[in-house]
Amino acid sequence: GNSVTQMEGPVTLSEEAFLTINCTYTATGYPSLFWYVQYPGEGLQLLLKATKADDKGSNKGFEATYRKETTSFHLEKGSVQVSDSAVYFCALNNAGNMLTFGGGTRLMVKP
Amino acid sequence: GAVVSQHPSRVICKSGTSVKIECRSLDFQATTMFWYRQFPKQSLMLMATSNEGSKATYEQGVEKDKFLINHASLTLSTLTVTSAHPEDSSFYICSARGQTNTGELFFGEGSRLTVL
Numbered sequence: 001g002n003s004v005t006q007m008e009g010p011v012t013l014s015e016e017a018f019l020t021i022n023c024t025y026t027a028t029g030y031p032s033l034f035w036y037v038q039y040p041g042e043g044l045q046l047l048l049k050a051t052k053a054d055d056k057g058s059n060k061g062f063e064a065t066y067r068k069e070t071t072s073f074h075l076e077k078g079s080v081q082v083s084d085s086a087v088y089f090c091a092l093n094n095a096g097n098m099l100t101f102g103g104g105t106r107l108m109v110k111p
Numbered sequence: 112g113a114v115v116s117q118h119p120s121r122v123i124c125k126s127g128t129s130v131k132i133e134c135r136s137l138d139f140q141a142t143t144m145f146w147y148r149q150f151p152k153q154s155l156m157l158m159a160t161s162n163e164g165s166k167a168t169y170e171q172g173v174e175k176d177k178f179l180i181n182h183a184s185l186t187l188s189t190l191t192v193t194s195a196h197p198e199d200s201s202f203y204i205c206s207a208r209g210q211t212n213t214g215e216l217f218f219g220e221g222s223r224l225t226v227l
Contacts, residue, residue: 036218043117043204043221044155089154098145099206099216103154 002027006090006102013080013109021075021105023064023090031094033057033066033073038087038104047075047088085109113139115207117219124195125227132190132222134205140185141207145216146178149202158203161188195226 007022025031035047035057048057050066050073057064064075073090090102114137124130134144142163147155159180160168167180177199179191188207192199202223206216 041223044206044218046217093216098157098160101154 002031002092002094002100004090004092004100004102006088006105008103009087009106011105011107013107015082015109015111016079017109019075019077019080019084019107021088021090021107023073023075023102025071025073025090025092027071027092027094027100029094030068031092033064034091034093034099035062035064035073035075036089036091036101038089040086044089080107080109082109082111113137113207113217115141115205115217115219117205117222119222120220121223121225123225123227126196127194129191129193130195130224132192132203132205132224134188134190134207134219136186136207136217139207141188142185144182144188144205144207146180146188146190147204147206149204149221155204158190192224195224197226200224200226 003026005024032051034049036044037047038044048059050057053068055066062077064073085108087104087106089104091099093099116135118133144161146158148158149155157170158173161180161182163182163185169175182188202221204221206218
């Protein structure tokens with residue numbers, strides 16, 4: 001079956017630090033991969049996505065590259081801000097409407 | 112982009128009462144919507160898949176008589192938590208598939224239910 005594994009949080013960083021949140025997946029075929037972000041008290045928002053191997057999704061300074069050889073989709077940002085504090089979810093969609101989510105990683109950015 | 116709206120965003124109710132949460136796709140038609148539940152500091156758990164005009168498909172372990180789902184139109188799905196208990200307190204989120212085939216889902220803002 002499909003599964004997504006994320007690094008456990010919380011991840012605590014100082015402002016302007018470099019961020020990496022690891023995500024690996026297990027799936028048959030060629031899933032689409034997503035990062036969703038959930039700000040405090042809000043619902044999920046799509047942050048970025050990649051639909052095929054070697055694609056790079058990017059948005060708001062965040063990037064993630066679809067690596068089929070390592071079955072990974074790590075999220076990175078060169079310089080985090082306090083406003084990036086949120087919970088980040090890695091997810092995959094494999095030939096269907098349903099998403100399989102990772103456990104979520106809480107990011108806390110301190111000024 | 113596609114917009115999905117949930118209402119209410121917060122609801123507090125007494126134990127034993129029923130609560131209805133609405134999920135609307137505002138600018139697109141959604142033949143399929145999904146209901147998730149999120150416990151504190153945990154990931155989303157899919158509860159059920161809601162199909163317009165037919166019965167919802169529930170995930171294993173989800174009580175269909177307790178969590179009633181109705182998808183009466185292409186833009187509205189409702190989740191009714193019947194005879195709510197404190198352990199039903201949670202964050203409920205709906206989503207609907209967009210009109211492209213990339214698998215992207217659009218999520219509502221979520222509804223936080225607190226059962227006293």
